[in-house]
Amino acid sequence: MKNLFFTLAILFANIAISQTHEIVKHNGEQLDVNFIKNENGLVYYALNGSAEEHKISKYAVSKITNKQTNQTQKVSDKVIVDSKSDYKLVTVLPQEKTIGLKQAANFTGVSTKTKGEPPIANQNHTFLRIKTQSALSGYPFVSIMEKPDGKYEAVAYVY
Numbered sequence: 001m002k003n004l005f006f007t008l009a010i011l012f013a014n015i016a017i018s019q020t021h022e023i024v025k026h027n028g029e030q031l032d033v034n035f036i037k038n039e040n041g042l043v044y045y046a047l048n049g050s051a052e053e054h055k056i057s058k059y060a061v062s063k064i065t066n067k068q069t070n071q072t073q074k075v076s077d078k079v080i081v082d083s084k085s086d087y088k089l090v091t092v093l094p095q096e097k098t099i100g101l102k103q104a105a106n107f108t109g110v111s112t113k114t115k116g117e118p119p120i121a122n123q124n125h126t127f128l129r130i131k132t133q134s135a136l137s138g139y140p141f142v143s144i145m146e147k148p149d150g151k152y153e154a155v156a157y158v159y
Contacts (some may be wrong), residue, residue, distance in 0.1 A: 020034055020035065020066065020067055020068060021033055021034060021035035021045070021064055021065065021066055021067060022064070022065045022067060023035070023043065023045065023056070023061055023063075023064055024061070024062045024063050024064075024065070025056075025060050025061055025062060025100065025159070026059075026060060026061070026062050026076075026078045026159040027060075027159040031045070032048065033045040033046060033047060033048075033054075034046045034047075034048075035064055035066075036053060038058065038064075038073075038075065041057065041058050041059075041093075041097045042055045042056065042057060042058060042097065042099070043055065043056050043057075043058055043061050043064070043075065055099055056099050056100035057093070057097050057098055057099050057100045057101055058075050058076050058097075059076050059079075059091065059093070059097075059100075059101065059141060060099075060100035060101050060159065061075040061076060061100070062074070062075065062076065062078065063075055078159070079091070079140040079141075080140070081134075081135050081138050081139065081140045082138065083135065083136070084132055084135055084136045085135070086135045087128070087131045087132040087134075087135040088131075089135070089140060090131040090134045090135050090139070090140060090141070090142060091140065091141050091142075092127060092130075092131065092141075092142055092143070092144060093141055093142070093143050093157070094143065095143050095145070095155075098141065098143055098155075098157050101141055101157035101158065101159065102157060102158050102159070103155055103156075103157055104137075104139050104156045104157060104158045105137060105139065105155070105156040106153065106154070106155055106156075107130060107133055107134070107142075107153070107154040107155075107156065108151065108152065108153050108154070109129075109130075109151065109152060109154075110150055110151055110152075111123070111126045111146060111150050111151065111152050112125035112126045112129065113150065123146075126144075126146075126152060127144065130142055130144055130152070130154045134154070134156050137156065138158075139156035139157065139158055140157075140158065140159075141156065141157040141158070142154050142155065142156050142157065143155045143157065
């Protein structure tokens with residue numbers, strides 16, 4: 001009787017800790033994970049046999065498939081930037097939401113300062129210039145860090 005209970009306990013424990021989801025990234029990589037949640041632009045998951053929570057940007061993830069029910073949840077569309085005119089497709093991300101994307105290039109420069117313009121308008125002009133430069137190079141994501149001396153550093157990301 002003890003052996004039966006022990007066998008059943010091992011069987012159910014194995015099912016409980018087995019990988020229940022598959023994350024498919026836009027670059028084609030597939031991860032077998034335990035999906036936790038999709039919140040604030042990040043996808044949270046745990047790896048096999050680990051209780052440690054990992055996260056990845058939702059922009060890097062194409063879909064999440066539940067292996068038990070075969071339900072697929074689309075997370076994001078792949079953004080393809082081909083030319084300078086695609087600057088509207090370039091997404092400006094905060095640094096913490098670039099996890100899982102590959103750093104491709106760095107841009108530096110001086111922020112736009114037009115006399116008589118409010119600071120938000122100057123910031124929008126700077127962002128537009130950076131997005132245009134990123135689109136010209138074919139990078140769909142960019143993270144911008146403004147410095148207090150009026151300069152900026154932008155990092156472009158790809159899948």
